[in-house]
Amino acid sequence: MANRLAQATSPYLLQHADNPVDWWQWEPGAFEEARRRNVPVFLSVGYSSCHWCHVLAHESFEDAETAAYMNEHFVNIKVDREERPDVDAVYMEAVQAATGQGGWPMSVFMNADGEPFYFGTYFPPEPRHGMPSFRQVLEGVGAAWTDRREEVGEVAQRIASDLAGRSLAFGGAGVPGEDELAQALLGLTRDYDERHKGFGGAPKFPPSMVLEFLLRHHARTGAEGALEMASDTCEAMARGGIYDQLGGGFARYSVDREWVVPHFEKMLYDNALLCRVYAHLWRVTGSDLAKRVALETADFMVRELRTAEGGYASALDADSDTPDGGHAEGAFYVWTPAQLREVLGDEDGTRAAAVFGVTEEGTFEEGASVLRLPRGEADSGIRERLLAAREQRPRPGRDDKIVAAWNGLAIAALAETGAYFDRPDLVERATEAADLLVRVHMDFSAGGVRLARTSKDGEAGPHAGVLEDYADVAEGFLALAAVGGEGSWLEFAGFLLDIVIDRFTGEGGALYDTAHDAERLIRRPQDPTDNAAPSGWSAAAGALLLYAAHTGSEAHRTAAEGALGVVKALGPRAPRFIGWGLAVAEALLDGPREVAVVGTAGDPAARELHLTALLGTAPGAAVAVGEPDGEEFPLLRNRPLMNGSAAAYVCRGLVCDSPTTDASELARKLSDSDRNR
Template sequence: MNRLAGVTSPYLLQHADNPVDWWPWSPEAFEEARRRDVPVLLSVGYSSCHWCHVMAHESFEDEDTAAYLNEHFVSVKVDREERPDVDAVYMEAVQAATGQGGWPMTVFLTADAEPFYFGTYFPPESRHGMPSFRQVLEGVTGAWTGRRDEVGEVAGRIVRDLSERSLAHGSDGPPGEAEPAQALLGLTREYDEKRGGFGGAPKFPPSMALEFLLRHHARTGAEGALQMAADTCEAMARGGIYDQLGGGFARYSVDREWVVPHFEKMLYDNALLCRVYAHLWRSTGSELARRVALETADFMVRELRTPEGGFASALDADSEDADGRHVEGAYYVWTPAQLREVLGEDDAAFAAEYFGVTGEGTFEEGSSVLQLPGEHDDPRAAGVRERLLAARGARPRPGRDDKVVAAWNGLAIAALAETGAYFDRPDLVERATEAADLLVRVHMGPVARLVRTSKDGRAGEHAGVLEDYGDVAEGFLALAAVTGEGAWLEFAGFLLDIVLQHFTGEGGQLYDTADDAEQLIRRPQDPTDSATPAGWTAAAGALLSYAAHTGSEPHRAGAEGALGVVKALGPRAPRFIGWGLAVAEALLDGPREVAVAGPVGGELHRTALLGRAPGAVVAAGEAGGAEFPLLADRPMTDGAPTAYVCRHFVCDAPTTDPQALADALGAG
């Protein structure tokens, strides 16, 4: 066993018995490199990364390669999900130097952590113009021993280039009406009208852009926005990217048609998409959207929930097939013969047509990914699906990354709380509450500073980053709205005070790491979405909601200052700042403040939660109760539950009529 044996990261633990003498990211690793006068090999990946596993098997498990590494390098292994700050800083350097990035990320550093050579996956033998990993190692060793001045010059120039990069954060104020309208035009130009989604292959679920489109339609009535969102959601739900048997979404589609997924399933994708489909149902009443939201919520609870009540990070893409080979997609794909084995001739023929299973196959070796190419409400399908799911359950299961990531659990809390409230599923609200309890109990210290991860109920060592604070606060605020428990509003306030104190810079810009966090070669800040909302705009959204609940001017000002980046980037890159655009919709709508003096879970409360006004905050409970500031001086009318709808704390006439409340929280 090497130095990774005692860590909490499942990804690092996968490498604990490698012959490579791995170090975790630590000052001691760089001191060792300085003492031995050797470079550092930084290898960054994550547990469900297919090519990370491939490179590990080909190179890091190879005795000769490991011996060379151990003699000439100090090797440092980083889980990008545990240390997104380290990943972000060096990925920026890789992309700047090579024009592309990905994982595994392979970077060579000096003992001062300055990068001088970059790459991603390297094969064990040279192929397709790519050098072998051993050739790369020998080349770096030769440069280090024979051309050290050149190495130092390259490293110094890279660090200077990174430190001199400036971010145009749009300090001339938050976005107005023009920016979302321009963003909508930009999305329309990039929209794939035949297949849904945006751009070409590989095609990722555009979760944050979909949320913007739904909010923009709710505020302005723009039918084109709703149509793009609805058609994209239907295309994904019918495609192979969605698990037609067990629910839940794979990470992305390798093709434009959503047919063949990259089979790993991430908590964050499913949390975000569960919420999108629930919001689509709220806007349209779509039965497909309702089914997918509930199936995705049930998938998260069934497959990702940990014994401590949190949610695990991911399921692997790979598992063992019938021949014992560890291959991608083995758990999910079917051949006609496998259908016949489970279902018999007649039902297998029905299933093949219903799910698009062909003799040629849509995946590898004649197998097919299940889709819904035709009608999807055939009553015969339920029994067939149930039998196939049971048979699939007997297959070797993909591995699970049991690490609990604070930010992604915040996203899951928001999705499960809202889905449970919309569809009368109190069990989902309970699961959301248990996950929130875990975050408070394990991830938050006595002064409400978050740690990024935990495993088996034990907190990790690494500080939370901005997305953790923003997404957890978002989850707590959603839970407060659904449960009527004001403690969740207070916890969100604790976290957002830390954002204002330790993550906020000049002109409203935000940083991904706190001002008292470990200092890297550059303090990372990225306002653009990746597979999850940017920490920058996630924090802005939570700050805005908290200000609407409490009337706090510092929180409102923090949100408006941060949203300057949406004014700058929204019209130019709408696909990559979708969450920021969604928050801007809430800002332009107020957001509306809804106080329901009456029973939690009652008709008025549920009506308020189902309101489509972008970013509306909801407080429900006893009139004049201390749980929420919005309930102060808001009495019931003649003893009947009463709702108050306000903007900037200026209120419409109170109402006891659910339909009148629904009208007040609809479009326009």
């Protein structure tokens, strides 16, 4: 018999709809029920492609005896962290403060006022490695609630008070300058893994936002060390097991520091961010490898994550079915030498094993290996044959919900990649996703635009968008406007960014993750640090700054500068965790430059100037294209043709260069670093 989750729109919650646990969604009724029954609340937070979330569910939530105990002694709430990032953020902060670490599944016990008093992540079905079993945890919490209620209440109130009292005062602290960015670069150099590339040790995550900062810093200052770290890290990842050597696209992270064995789930946000990074790397270096990876990652997103409505699904699972009827992580992706020979024949199979680093001992589990590309390139025919064979295997599950923020990131990546490499189909796919966000996620009915966090099957979900949704969708619209020359996308971005200023901004320009009129939790979440994707704080700063460059809006420029105070404070101390904020600071120090390309429709000279503008490496430049004196973009106003020919105008702040009709001259104007000025 299904529980309450059968009415959910989240694929993750629907996975638990047949559990014997009497799950609630996060809703007032759950807390009212806990108060009525005088029992604590158990909150379980996870997401659909989380391997250990599935393990905990199978071991405990599907167990009738455990479920009966949970139902008798607790009100049990299940939350999809991707659907409710605000709930996840608040309680993850408590978990990390109490235990020194966090992760998913997240397990939190709280009172009926939402005040937490005991935390954890995954708990095994039996005591193991010093960890109590899940049943022991349940019984211990239940006993404390019954026998030491006053003590439990004091702990809960103290934790809730501590969380509520935390607020970041970095807004308005002044914008980061050359000193802060130089210190950030020095900090990254110290953390850089010279041998295996990337930053830090195992597990090793793709440093997408840091790579964008390094590329922009090189473009602005000419710092070769920054480019070398970015380029070498991109090559190491592209040749490692974290990259799907057959189908394209990146896994979530590498479990080792050598990029050999990934955690196999594939997330939309990782692939959108990395697609853009590799396209930008190619823009700087002309690397064939960077071009191939950018295009393959874009094609992966379209082929495997695009939904029938034109948006992009959240993730592919790490696990899939095995031929023996089991279910295992990585089963879809790994190979043995014998499997290669079976598909390719002895000669090609042996050669493929050498090229892809497949050994008899295996690099993963049970003698299987993750495909890598340690050196050189693989024969395209062999790759195609192996990919065709792999398509016959049981596929990993897909989380089909559309997350607004992550689709904004995908729109930006697909639009730019399509423009750079003459792939109008990718630009069209980006446009379709943007249309979906406007049509389904954006509500214009009352009080300005409201953005829904998620949708599924063309229907908006019930939860309000958070700061990263407004910021990343605006970023995607601005990228699409620059590529396609449609001013409506600039207008839609402006609607969203006005809401950021009005409903997400606090004193001195500090930003909050939720709107001022959002559901009240025990703390209003506020996190400026990048995690797997840019924080809403730094993403908003970037979109506000770019919009201001397009429109000349002082209000948006001031809001961007206020938000960048956190980068001034944290950039020198924790550069790995505020990479996108550092990238935005690079754009601020560069201007950012404003580029207007004017020409008649269909004019090849105008198209060449437009592409040259898009390929310019000036950090965060605003690019507008259209008819002379056009109304689509403010940057086009009072911009005529030059002697009847298409022309490009480049400005920085209040200073404008002479317009040019020459594409090579425009390229120079947009590639000169500050050292040459």
